Amino acid sequence: MHIEVIANIGEARSDEFLHKTVIVVDVLRATSTIITALMNGSKGVVPVDTVNKAKELAREGDLLGGERFCKKIPGFDFGNSPLEYTSAALQGKRIILTTTNGTRGIQKAIKADSVLAGALMNGRAAAAAAIDLKRDTVILCAGTQDVFSLEDGLCAGLILEEIAIQLGESQMMTNDFGLAMRGCYLDAKDHLFETILACSNGKKMKKSGFLADVELCSQINISHCVPVLEVDQMVPFQR
C-alpha cells in the first residue's frame, strides 16, 4: 500500500487525488472536532468554507459551528473546540461547520474516491479504514495558511506507524516526507502533549485559553470513529 504524505494544503493538487483515499488531518482542531461531534451523536457534519455559506445551508434544527482566528463566529451555536461538541444537544443533529484550514483541506480532496478525517485521537481507526478501502492513500496535512503544522505531521506519522503495524512493515510504502513524519512521531510519541505545546499552533492555543483542547487533541487512539465524506457531509465510516 502506497501512502503519500503532503505537508500542507497549498502543496496539494486536486487532480492527484483521483481514484485515491485521502485522509485530511487538522489536529488543531477541525478534524478532532468533527470526530468528537460524530462520536457524541451528531448525525453528520457539513464542512463549508465561508460563514455565509454556513448560514445559507443551515435548515431548521441544524447547528452552526466554526471559528475565525480561533474564535467562535458571532451567532453560531458552537466554536471549533472539540470540548464544546460533547453535549446531549448534538444528538441526531446535523452540524454546519466552517473553519479556516480543515474545511479547505476537505474541499481540496473532493475528487478523491473517499475522503476521511484523521486526527491523533482516531489514528489507529483511520489507518484501518484506509486499509479497508484498498486504494493508494494520501495523508493531507492541513497546516496553517499553507505552512506545515507539526501536530498534523505527528498525526501523519501515527497513521503510517499504524498502517505498518496492521499490514506489516514491508507493505507500507511512503514518500520521503512520510518517512520523516513517521520518525518524528516515533521520537515524540511518549511526550506528544509537551511537543505540541511547544509548536506554533500549540503556543497559539495556549495563549488563546484552549490548553484543554491541546490536551484532548494530543491523545492518540481514543476514538474508533472515522468521519467519511458522503456527498456533502462527514458521517461515521462503516466497515
Next chain:
Amino acid sequence: MHIEVIANIGEARSDEFLHKTVIVVDVLRATSTIITALMNGSKGVVPVDTVNKAKELAREGDLLGGERFCKKIPGFDFGNSPLEYTSAALQGKRIILTTTNGTRGIQKAIKADSVLAGALMNGRAAAAAAIDLKRDTVILCAGTQDVFSLEDGLCAGLILEEIAIQLGESQMMTNDFGLAMRGCYLDAKDHLFETILACSNGKKMKKSGFLADVELCSQINISHCVPVLEVDQMVPFQR
C-alpha cells in the same frame, strides 16, 4: 537564535534571505562533495548551474566537476561523488562544479549575508559557524526537483540539535518544520545509513552503484570544514 528550516528549493524566496545566514544542504551529494574537495586541498569550488557556464568559466589549471542524472558529464575531470575528490590532484586547484540541486540552492541563497554549505559530515562545524555569524539562520534543504529529500531533512535536524547543544536549549528557536526535522533526526541518529538507504535518493544511489557514497555521506561530524561563499566560490570558513 532563530533558525528556519525550508523543505526544498522551490519553497524558498530569495528575498527572505536578506541579512541572514543560509546553510544550503544537499547531502546526496553536492554539499558533501564541496566539503570533501576543500578538505582535500582544493583552494575553492565555484558552483554554477549549467554545463556551458562551467566550461566557459574554467581557466588553465582549473578542474571541472559535476553530474547530470547522477552521472559524470562527458569531458569533465570528476563526477559528483565525494569519493572522487580525495586525490592529490586537487591540491591548490580551483574546481568548477555543476550539479542539479545543490548548485541551484546556493544560487537561490545568493542574497544572504553568508552562504554556508552543510552536510551530515560537517553538521557540528556548520552549527558552530552559524552561531559565530550571529545572524538569524535559514537551513535550506535542497531536495530533489523541488521535492523534499529525507537525507537533507536529517541533516537539518542534526544542525538544529548541535545548535541547541552548543548554545543551550532555550536559545534555539525553530519553525514547526525544523522541530519535525530535529525529531526525525533524533529518531534515526543511531541508524542513519540504513535510514538514508531506504529513502528515495538512497535507493537511487544504490541502484546507480554509489552505495559507498551513501555510506560516506551518512557519517556525521567527520569534518571541521565549512564551505562559505566568497564572491563566486566556496572556500573554507575561518572562525
